[in-house]
Amino acid sequence: MHSSALIRTTAAVLALGALAACSSTPAPTEQMAVTRTTVNRVAAAPSVATSAPVELQQAREKLIQAEKAMTAEDYVSARRLAAEAEVDARVAETRADAARNAANLAQVQDGIRALQEEINRRSPR
Numbered sequence: 001m002h003s004s005a006l007i008r009t010t011a012a013v014l015a016l017g018a019l020a021a022c023s024s025t026p027a028p029t030e031q032m033a034v035t036r037t038t039v040n041r042v043a044a045a046p047s048v049a050t051s052a053p054v055e056l057q058q059a060r061e062k063l064i065q066a067e068k069a070m071t072a073e074d075y076v077s078a079r080r081l082a083a084e085a086e087v088d089a090r091v092a093e094t095r096a097d098a099a100r101n102a103a104n105l106a107q108v109q110d111g112i113r114a115l116q117e118e119i120n121r122r123s124p125r
Helices: 002-023 029-043 046-051 053-071 075-122
Strands: none
Touching: 029 046, 029 053, 029 075, 046 053, 046 075, 053 075
């Protein structure tokens, strides 16, 4: 019986400690600022809107949710949503970069193909 009382007391202390830790979570103001800057920077690139509109929209929506969580002083959710929004924005940016790189590669390959055809036409048979 003594050990079960000790376990209950320990569990209660741990639960109170966890609640105290949650209530003292600082506002993620820096994370929010970084996320806002990242989302705005990525959204300003025209190639992102055409190459990764879904990811960009997800980033915007999560940023809005993070701002609502900040207003509600739910800093844990605000921090998580801000981090997710930043990741979504970076994914959108990466997809746009990949699409641009693929277009550049196709252009280079077309140039190589044209040069090869020109070489083949001019070579003596």
